[in-house]
Amino acid sequence: MPNTEHAISARKVTKAYGTKTVLRDVDLTVEEGEVVCIIGPSGSGKSTLLRTLAFLAPHDGGDIHIFGREIGWNGGAEQKVKQSEKELAEARAPLGMVFQHFHLWPHMKAIDNVALALKLVHGKSALEAETIAFDALKKVGLGEHAYKHPHQLSGGQKQRVAIARALAVSPKAILFDEPTSALDPELVGEVLNVMRALADDGMTMVIVTHEMGFAAQAANRVVFMDHGTIVEDGPPAEIFGNPKSERLRQFLETSRERAI
Amino acid sequence: MSLTSTDLGLLIQGLGLTAWMTLWGTLLALALAVPLALCLRSNRFWISAPARVYVEVMRGAPLVLLLFLLYYGGPQIGLRLSAPVAGIVGLGFFGAGAFAEILRAGLNAVPTGDVEAASMLGINRFKCIVHIEIPQAVRTVIPPIFGQTIILVKEFCRLIRHNHRRTHQSGQRIGDPHLFCATVYRRGASVLGARRSNCTGWTCR
Numbered sequence: 001m002p003n004t005e006h007a008i009s010a011r012k013v014t015k016a017y018g019t020k021t022v023l024r025d026v027d028l029t030v031e032e033g034e035v036v037c038i039i040g041p042s043g044s045g046k047s048t049l050l051r052t053l054a055f056l057a058p059h060d061g062g063d064i065h066i067f068g069r070e071i072g073w074n075g076g077a078e079q080k081v082k083q084s085e086k087e088l089a090e091a092r093a094p095l096g097m098v099f100q101h102f103h104l105w106p107h108m109k110a111i112d113n114v115a116l117a118l119k120l121v122h123g124k125s126a127l128e129a130e131t132i133a134f135d136a137l138k139k140v141g142l143g144e145h146a147y148k149h150p151h152q153l154s155g156g157q158k159q160r161v162a163i164a165r166a167l168a169v170s171p172k173a174i175l176f177d178e179p180t181s182a183l184d185p186e187l188v189g190e191v192l193n194v195m196r197a198l199a200d201d202g203m204t205m206v207i208v209t210h211e212m213g214f215a216a217q218a219a220n221r222v223v224f225m226d227h228g229t230i231v232e233d234g235p236p237a238e239i240f241g242n243p244k245s246e247r248l249r250q251f252l253e254t255s256r257e258r259a260i
Numbered sequence: 261m262s263l264t265s266t267d268l269g270l271l272i273q274g275l276g277l278t279a280w281m282t283l284w285g286t287l288l289a290l291a292l293a294v295p296l297a298l299c300l301r302s303n304r305f306w307i308s309a310p311a312r313v314y315v316e317v318m319r320g321a322p323l324v325l326l327l328f329l330l331y332y333g334g335p336q337i338g339l340r341l342s343a344p345v346a347g348i349v350g351l352g353f354f355g356a357g358a359f360a361e362i363l364r365a366g367l368n369a370v371p372t373g374d375v376e377a378a379s380m381l382g383i384n385r386f387k388c389i390v391h392i393e394i395p396q397a398v399r400t401v402i403p404p405i406f407g408q409t410i411i412l413v414k415e416f417c418r419l420i421r422h423n424h425r426r427t428h429q430s431g432q433r434i435g436d437p438h439l440f441c442a443t444v445y446r447r448g449a450s451v452l453g454a455r456r457s458n459c460t461g462w463t464c465r
């Protein structure tokens with residue numbers, strides 16, 4: 001049921017691709033201001049879960065509320081009443097999203113990427129939109145690159161533009177889908193720094209990541225997923241310091257070995 | 261026969277006419293292709309199916325058939341077009357099929373994530389097509405669009421050659437404005453033919 005105190009609440013969410021079930025009765029709540037990292041092996045359903053939260057991947061069962069408002073279906077997925085484009089856009093409005101592969105629009109300069117939604121959706125004039133976009137770019141340290149096209153930027157810079165684009169429309173929460181997985185190791189840091197600054201500003205964030213160090217430092221909560229279910233959910237010190245399940249212990253061990 | 265100034269003039273005139281008709285025909289084809297391509301991509305069967313049938317027919321049928329239906333069959337349903345207009349309209353409707361298929365491919369080549377990013381920002385479907393998908397697709401499709409345009413020009417020339425043959429066979433269509441191009445072609449071809457002995461070797465292959 002709608003619950004206004006949670007930023008994001010997913011209840012009994014299931015999702016299947018054909019016969020393959022990727023999410024089984026997942027319950028997840030995120031409070032306002034919380035930074036939640038989702039970790040887990042490939043194919044465990046973490047990206048799918050994140051995408052269902054934004055209804056980019058429609059869930060087959062359960063319901064998801066974003067700041068108290070249901071997203072995607074009306075009355076739970078079982079009712080099969082899909083929201084109209086407008087309803088969905090309204091439900092999504094508090095959410096921003098950052099993708100693994102950036103998905104900047106290649107035919108626009110960085111600043112136009114950031115300003116487009118302000119002009120098209122928020123009714124800002126070209127000048128207003130550019131001012132806001134420029135501020136957002138400055139915030140992620142890209143003021144001097146504002147007038148470059150995406151192909152002139154490095155991966156880390158592109159991802160920072162993508163973060164600025166998500167930020168510019170002042171979302172109440174941002175979802176990150178493996179934001180550093182497509183980056184050169186050297187460029188990961190600059191993106192994580194921007195994310196850390198956002199977390200310090202009190203932004204609500206849900207981050208699917210393989211960066212254990214970042215999760216340990218920046219997250220308020222870490223969620224470990226495997227085989228489409230949430231296996232463990234707790235503060236980072238608990239998850240990394242005192243894993244309860246054998247599966248999580250195994251997972252942490254292999255990722256530590258790989259880190260060396 | 262030698263190259264006279266009249267022949268040369270006719271040749272240039274014919275070239276101009278071909279270029280002019282191709283230009284307008286291509287523009288019409290492109291204008292028709294955009295909505296067609298969008299229909300082809302629709303999830304709704306009743307939108308995509310008719311578009312698919314149209315595209316397959318236009319890509320399968322010969323241009324000459326379409327032009328004959330339009331020019332000789334048109335008047336029977338009250339559609340009277342002058343020869344150049346019939347040529348342009350025919351070329352436009354014919355080319356639209358192939359162009360729609362190219363545009364569809366171009367639109368499909370836009371990464372889904374680019375569209376998802378737009379919808380996450382609240383940009384609606386229509387604005388996304390206009391501001392994000394079409395500008396990207398245009399860049400992808402320019403080379404194949406030019407290739408297809410050249411194919412259209414050649415198709416058009418072949419058609420003119422058809423009429424040229426018919427002129428000789430029936431000998432009664434002189435004065436038909438439809439055959440203006442053919443006359444030009446015949447002059448041009450015979451000039452060249454004097455040197456090359458095979459007039460079909462010119463632009464038409």
